[in-house]
Amino acid sequence: MLTVFAKIDNDRVLSAFLVESSWEGITMNPEEHKMGIRGSSTRQIFFNDVKVPVENLLGRRGEGFRIALNILHIGRIKLGATVLGAMRRAINYSVSYANERKQFGSFIADFGAIKHKMANQVVKMFATESAVYRASKDVEDTIDSLLEQGKTYGQANIGGVAEYEPECALLKVYGSESQDYVVDEMVQIYGGMGFSSEAPADRSYRDSRINRIFEGTNEINRLITIDSTLKKGMRHKINLFEAASEVVNNLDKLQAVETEGKDYYEIKHAFVSNLKKTILMLLPVVTDTFKRDLVHEEEIQMNISDMIMHVYVFESTLLRVEKIEKEGLKPDAKIYRDILDVLTRNTLQKTYSNAFDAIGSFAEGDLKEKLCSALRTLTKADPTNVKESRRNIADKLNDDGLYKF
Numbered sequence: 001m002l003t004v005f006a007k008i009d010n011d012r013v014l015s016a017f018l019v020e021s022s023w024e025g026i027t028m029n030p031e032e033h034k035m036g037i038r039g040s041s042t043r044q045i046f047f048n049d050v051k052v053p054v055e056n057l058l059g060r061r062g063e064g065f066r067i068a069l070n071i072l073h074i075g076r077i078k079l080g081a082t083v084l085g086a087m088r089r090a091i092n093y094s095v096s097y098a099n100e101r102k103q104f105g106s107f108i109a110d111f112g113a114i115k116h117k118m119a120n121q122v123v124k125m126f127a128t129e130s131a132v133y134r135a136s137k138d139v140e141d142t143i144d145s146l147l148e149q150g151k152t153y154g155q156a157n158i159g160g161v162a163e164y165e166p167e168c169a170l171l172k173v174y175g176s177e178s179q180d181y182v183v184d185e186m187v188q189i190y191g192g193m194g195f196s197s198e199a200p201a202d203r204s205y206r207d208s209r210i211n212r213i214f215e216g217t218n219e220i221n222r223l224i225t226i227d228s229t230l231k232k233g234m235r236h237k238i239n240l241f242e243a244a245s246e247v248v249n250n251l252d253k254l255q256a257v258e259t260e261g262k263d264y265y266e267i268k269h270a271f272v273s274n275l276k277k278t279i280l281m282l283l284p285v286v287t288d289t290f291k292r293d294l295v296h297e298e299e300i301q302m303n304i305s306d307m308i309m310h311v312y313v314f315e316s317t318l319l320r321v322e323k324i325e326k327e328g329l330k331p332d333a334k335i336y337r338d339i340l341d342v343l344t345r346n347t348l349q350k351t352y353s354n355a356f357d358a359i360g361s362f363a364e365g366d367l368k369e370k371l372c373s374a375l376r377t378l379t380k381a382d383p384t385n386v387k388e389s390r391r392n393i394a395d396k397l398n399d400d401g402l403y404k405f
């Protein structure tokens with residue numbers, strides 16, 4: 001069954017059709033040779049005077065583009081979830097090999113550099129999973145609420161997922177890039193064997209790469225993340241511009257995260273709040289500076305989009321870890337704090353470096369100085385022992401022999 005987007009007669013816009021590949025007039029080229037996902041069929045399809053019954057029109061005439069867009073939202077959040085399986089497989093192979101292979105008289109799993117890699121693999125996986133759980137539950141709740149308001153099943157599903165367009169786009173980007181990181185380190189942990197087609201790293205590495213390309217490339221999804229966030233703000237679905245004005249009008253009053261007398265989670269939430277302020281600080285300044293020309297400033301859009309993505313994933317992970325500890329959902333809550341501590345460092349660094357590049361790309365003089373000073377305040381943090389945190393994460397992975405977080 002093919003979902004085909006095509007124009008009826010001289011229509012300006014597309015319609016969508018369900019077409020069976022056995023129908024007369026349809027021919028296909030042979031299977032294409034691909035770098036990866038060789039179990040998935042990719043062939044050129046030719047349509048020659050194919051007769052499509054009217055009942056096979058999907059939706060209404062002219063709705064093709066809208067349908068395609070809504071499918072893409074669903075495809076993106078699903079991709080964020082799908083890569084979790086591939087990451088888990090890669091991590092499990094990595095830990096298994098690291099505990100088999102000996103060098104210099106030790107299992108390579110015992111070397112700090114390898115523990116660092118394995119811990120980062122776990123952090124990426126856990127963080128992606130946390131963000132996927134959060135966004136999926138939000139989508140599900142919205143679908144339920146639309147159903148209660150009398151929408152049909154189809155309308156509720158389309159409406160529910162469309163409400164979370166930025167989350168779908170950023171999960172696609174974060175998930176696919178996390179997977180690429182995880183499989184790349186898998187190849188490295190396997191060393192020379194990682195480059196051999198005899199070992200499983202070969203297939204994981206090749207299969208992973210497509211995820212940054214299809215369902216809209218990661219460049220396009222980064223543009224969608226910022227564009228759809230701004231649109232949600234304009235439609236007052238989120239309190240964006242009011243919150244942004246508040247930050248911009250009080251740049252000199254911003255404060256670094258205060259740790260004295262605060263508990264662990266209060267501090268983490270304060271970091272989330274400050275990191276959100278870095279985004280809120282930049283959005284109105286950038287939109288005011290460039291106005292409609294912002295579309296020609298893709299580099300700056302990418303910077304802000306990455307900030308939105310990392311902060312969303314960080315907050316999702318924080319909420320999950322806090323819930324695990326406060327509701328006693330796992331016997332060893334401490335290990336999740338280690339994951340969160342590593343992610344905190346990563347998120348602070350990513351946010352700082354993206355904001356720093358964005359500011360340097362457009363601001364000058366007094367404005368540049370004010371923004372940089374605010375950025376330093378908002379991202380100020382004392383060093384934490386991330387080496388120890390990573391070792392703890394890797395030790396648990398080694399003890400379990402599998403990803404069990």
Ligand SMILES: Cc1cc2nc3c(=O)[nH]c(=O)nc-3n(C[C@H](O)[C@H](O)[C@H](O)COP(=O)(O)OP(=O)(O)OC[C@H]3O[C@@H](n4cnc5c(N)ncnc54)[C@H](O)[C@@H]3O)c2cc1C
Nearest residue numbers: 034037040041042210213214215216217218219220223298
């Ligand atoms: C194995 C496979 C399976 C696929 N399956 C499907 C499917 O089932 N259904 C379907 O509809 N499609 C499918 N696709 C198509 C896929 O979605 C597209 O290949 C993908 O969206 C990229 O489009 P493109 O190949 O035309 O690249 P291009 O658009 O030519 O992009 C080339 C490069 O330019 C960048 N670029 C393009 N425009 C911009 C811009 N405005 N700003 C910044 N950078 C830009 C891209 O990010 C990319 O890096 C599949 C592709 C592959 C390889």
